[in-house]
Amino acid sequence: MSYSASQSRLRRTLLYAALIAVGIAYSLPLIWMVSTSIKPEAQTVERSINFLPTPASQTFSIAADNYSRVWHDPTVNFPLYLRNTLIIAALSVIGMVLSSAIVAFALARLQWRGRGTVFAIILATMMIPFPVLMVPLYLVFRELGWIGTLKPLWVPAWFGGAFNIFLLRQFFMSIPRELDEAARIDGCSTWGIFWRIILPLSKPALGVVALFHFIFVWNDFLAPLVFLSDRDQFTLALGLQLYQSQAGNTPWNLLMAASTLVILPVLIVFLFAQKAFVQGIATQGIKE
């Protein structure tokens, strides 16, 4: 190496300084959110930067008070919105994983004419932005009588998602073909090969799809905004802005407590599955 020891130590120090600066810049907003959510209202308007309430010994009781006020807010029905979001997420994730896997199986393991064309169309549809479809989709759902129900938010998931089909197809392609042939000789049907051989071998990929889709549904804002008309059907993402838009004077500590509650589930999911998550995203760049 052409570097002397002191030069390399300097480089290392600079690198750590840069990494720490980036780490602080990116984590500070979330830390500040939690910090605000555990303070009494009066302390949120102080100019000095404190991360814990004073006295710090009361942190827990102040936090409990803030969070229970958010949970029991008379105008924003937090438990109901949580329930709606969970219903949509569950129905939507099951449908998305199952249907995307079935379509991906046809693209990866079955030989038929039209396969290449269908795959190309699926890739092309990934480019279409949702706002372009927002108005006509609203009209289609109105025609079907779905406006005012939760259906627009989960039924379409049962027809597969382009990116998820792509992801699963790539994974299915990597499973050795000999397995299919051996199973067929043993009298296994096409469905049997899919259900008993391909799916069990693809658990990690199916998990990534479920994960992505759960986060997508949990975070989606525009679709619920367009398709849900009744306040009793709101999702958490939609309900959260009610704290701000209807009152405008909701105290910051409660607003941040509500935000923390909305973020918590995705945070937990993320921490448990970070690796799978990061790998799933990294494959996007090698699509071509």
Added chain:
Amino acid sequence: MTPMLPRQRSLSANTLGWIWVSPWLIGFIVFLAVPTAMSLYYSLCDYPLLEPPLFVGLSNYRRMFDDPVFWIVLRNTAIYAATSIPLGTAAALIIAALLNNKVRGVGFFRAAVFLPTVVPLAASAMIWLWILNGELGLLNAIINPILKPFGLHGPAWIGFRGTGDKAWAMPALVLMSLWGVGQSVVIYLAALQDVPESLHEAASIDGVGPIRRFYHITLPLISPVILFNVIVAIIGSSQVFGAPYIMTQGGPDRATYFYSMYMFDKAFTYGQMGYASAMAWVQLVIVLVLTALTFIVSRKLVFYRSA
């Protein structure tokens, strides 16, 4: 050996294939092809939400030309894209290059950068509304002591219901968008790890420093991934909606009123489905043209490794 029984083949391979993709096919027709066709037709109609559509030809498109608000939202969206995409790309590349070093604790920093991308937009809008608050926000609490010796102080950024500083609301949203570059960082990081180490070693033996190595070796090798990310960013920033909708409602004085917000308002506030549909098509054409242009320009800049 007994001869194998002839297998019953009631379905040809082709029929079987189409049956298996039928979930996608039905969804494609009902939720994509039909809405797309409807949208094209309605864009040629006068269509108040509660009345049947009336064919009016190209009048919606012509009206757009004379609509001052259309030009405002187009301009705002262009400014947002033209600032957030280069800044976001630069930030993501620098952060990815930092994270690509094998040092202890790097996993923690990677998680810190990536975490914001899974935070629901509705929640991050609340967090940034609080941080960007002119009077009480964390950002001004941090920068004011630095600016004070120069006789300056932080602007009002963004306030509730479109209050705040007209000049600083847009930069505030661009700043917030930089908090969400984690996805591209992850993609760049994967690309960086694909760059053969031998190339760097060879150059470093020849006395080439790290910054020149990044510029002359790394950058060309990951340029296809940069192109991919830029195209995703063009599509994404053309439809920016949630953050400004929640945080500024387009204000102050339409300074952060974006294309998708105006389209949403036209459709669902004013019930002008025809005009909104026409806007959607103009948006799609603009995005396609920009993507094509990016591809053409990139031909000279992007380096494809032969496999």
